[in-house]
Amino acid sequence: MESSELIVCGLCGNEFDPNGPSSAYAEAGEWLAEEVWRDAGELCPLCRENRARLVMMYCHEYYR
Ligand SMILES: [Zn+2]
Numbered sequence: 100m101e102s103s104e105l106i107v108c109g110l111c112g113n114e115f116d117p118n119g120p121s122s123a124y125a126e127a128g129e130w131l132a133e134e135v136w137r138d139a140g141e142l143c144p145l146c147r148e149n150r151a152r153l154v155m156m157y158c159h160e161y162y163r
Pocket residue numbers: 108109110111112113142143144145146147
């Protein structure tokens with residue numbers, strides 16, 4: 100297990116802990132990263148949250 104290793108976010112460049120605290124938005128963003136953008140595990144929780152918020156605002160077809 101490499102649980103304590105930090106990952107550099109592919110979007111904003113910040114280091115983050117992949118096992119750090121999550122939120123509902125971050126979890127939605129994680130699902131999107133896996134199903135839509137295919138870059139799961141490369142984005143920090145903040146970027147996943149921002150992406151999930153944008154998708155919920157503009158792309159309602161993902162949440163039917
Ligand atoms: Zn980021």
